[in-house]
Amino acid sequence: MTNTLLNTGTASFNDLIANGKTFQVPLYQRDYSWDRDEWEDLWLDILDLPVEKNHYMGYVVFQEQDTKSKFFLIIDGQQRFATLSILCLSAIRLLKEWVENDIDKEQNELRIEKLTEKFLGNFSTSKLTISPKLILNKNNDDFYKSYLLAHRKPPAISKLKPSQKKLWQAYEFFYMKIKEHFLTKSGEALAKFIDEETSNDLIFTTIIVSDDLNAYKVFETLNARGVKLSPADLLKNYLFSKAFASSTSDLEETERRWQSINDFLSKNDLPTFIRHYWNSRNELVRVSNLFRVIKNQIQSPQTVFCLLNELEGLASIYSAFENPADTMWNKEQRNLIRSLNLFGVSTWYSLMLIAKQKLSEQEFTKLLHELNVIIFRYNVISGLHANEIEVIFNKLSLKIFNGDISIAAQAFEQLKEVYVSDENFAQAFSTKLISTKINKNLVKYILVELENSISGTQHQFEDATSTIEHILPENPNSAWETYFQANEQEYYVYLLGNYTLLEESINKKIGDKVFSEKQQFYKKSTFKMSNGELNYTEWTPVVLRNHQDKMARWACNAWKSYYVQNK
Incomplete structure (x- = not known):
């Protein structure tokens, strides 16, 4: 088949509508549907x-009907084009009112004429009508x-x-908005x-496409009427254009695979996944360069299908990273992924995508543990910048991808520089404040892990029977002012040292x-951190800080890491 995709580009509304072009909405397009929210x-x-x-404003898809007359069908974009034309009409309506009220009459009449010709169409002096630049579908055009x-x-x-x-409501809406915005009545x-x-x-x-049948196919395939482009949309459009250059069947297969990826991920997740x-x-x-980099390397239908094959195969794994309950994970992996998600960072996703592909289950699980430790020390407690750790993770990803590293012990050697030392970790932990108003689950996770460490238990932080106790209460009575x-x-109520675990009933x-x-x-509690580690005569700022220092030693x-020897 001939190449039906003519070109792609970037243009302003002025470039499109004010350049002697005429745009028509095809018969198969839906009626105008935007409402007040849009x-x-x-x-x-x-x-x-x-x-x-x-x-x-997103992408628009046109089918070129006549090169000489600059006539285009709007395959995708009629909602936006119609609304912007109505915006122009509303502005002209206000100018007409000012003319009727003798406000800068001659100049405003000229402005009406020029704006009409530029954005709406040419005025016929014989028919006293406008030959419009925009022709809507059969249900809307006459109106x-x-x-x-x-x-x-x-x-x-x-x-x-x-x-x-x-x-009509859009016309009224923009008229009122413009009128309110230009109270000075300056034409x-x-x-x-x-x-x-x-x-x-x-x-x-x-x-811009040229073939009528395939223009409809593009419309159905892209299927994003009026939706603004994300980086994933940009990539999708590019991949589809490369597949489209080969054959219609390739385009259909591209759509099938893209939809398969979408079935696992929401549209918002797609750019991050890619x-x-x-x-x-x-x-x-970085995200800002993603499309440019991929575009430079994916330039044929063959490379498009190779990329889609890999994305399709990995989408289920990526989705499972966000769902610890996924059947893909065993019990240990489930707990590790659940805690990683609590940490509120996603820098580990790239590394663990390739690790899941290349490492054995045992080594993958060990590496999950190492990332839990490293990210907790580096990000959660020490609050260090994510940029550095992402660079280190990327270097390790490449070594795993290339087969240079196949076990977690080797991987840790590459991660040592972002493994916060016990000394620095304890120092950061001893002053750490995390509000239960903002991150209650994280606080509970920390307390449960500390309890497991000092008592040898295996509690889970989701356990409903364990609750967070604020030793200095969140809403203390006046008696507490003797101590704080x-x-x-x-300030003191949300320091980690002010928390302990208690059974809900207690x-x-x-x-x-x-x-x-x-x-x-x-x-009376069964938790050691409460029944055995709070043997103080009073609870004051000094005692709290000393207690948090002790908790910091537990945290170490x-x-x-499995690969750091105890001193």
Whole structure:
């Protein structure tokens, strides 16, 4: 078949509509469907343009009908084009009102003429109508021409078809917004707002096709009417164009595989998944450069299908990283992945994607443990920058991908430089504050792991019977002011040293009692950190800090690499 994809590019609304082109919505397109939510979003985006400088409107797909006459069918993008045309009409409506009220009449009449010719169409002096640049579908076009382009109010709005009613409501919505925005009644400012700022700063990615049948196929395949592009959309469009250059059947197979990937991941996850996949076997690339790098390396239908095969095969693993309960994991792996997800970082995904592919189950599990320890020490407690650790993980990923490393012990040698030493880890832990208001599960996880370390138990932090006890209560009574000044209580209450574990039944009875009254309840607990490690006569800032120092020493044993010898 001939190459039906002519070109792709980037263009502003001004470039598209004000360049002598005519656009028509095909018969198979749906009616106008945008409502107030979309109008409001667009208006707010337009108001942000002076600060943001431009706003990305997503991709539009056109089928070129006639090169000489510059006539295009809109395969995807009619909702946005119709709405932007209505925005222009609403501005012209306001200018007409100002003309009727003799506000800068001659200049505003000229502005109306120029804006109409540029964005809406040429005015026929014989027919007294506009030959429009935009032709809507059969259900909307007559209404658009007869009422919106003519600035006429329909006789019975309640009897309009739903899509016609939406067109009229959009016209009213933008008229009111523009009127409120230009209370100074400056025609010059309004014309500049439409002609220079808005039309030049709304940016589209354009895809132009020539074949009628395949234009419909592209429309069905891309299937993102009016949706703004993500990096995944950019990649999707590029891959589809490469597959499309080969044959229609290749395009269908591309769509099948892309849909298979989507079945495992949400659209929001796709860009991150693709980046993590890429970084698992290539030098580190940032999100902003992802599309450019992949585009440079994937340039034929064969490389497209190779990439999709790999993405399709790994999507289920990636999805399981976010779901510890997935049947892919054994009990130990499930617990390790659950805690990694608690840490709130995803820098480990690329490394473990390739590790899952290349390492044995036993070595994969060992490496999961090492990452738990390293990330907890480095990110969670020490609060060090993620950039450095991601670079180290990437270097290790490449060694695993190339077959240079096949066991966790070798992997740890590459990770040593981001393994926080016991001394530095204990120092950071001894002053660490984590609020249960923000991260209750993380606090409970830490307490449970500490308890397991000092008592040799194997509690799970999801266990509903164990609860977090704030020794200095979150809402202390006035008696606590003897030990903690009122203005410092909020700080001390969320230090790790102020937490302990208690059974739910015991915790309910304690309330905001002072420490001396709480001790009898602590001794009834089965948790060692409560019944055996809180033998203090009082609970003060000094005692709390000393207790947290002791917890820091526990932590050095609780989160320790298999490959670091005890001193």
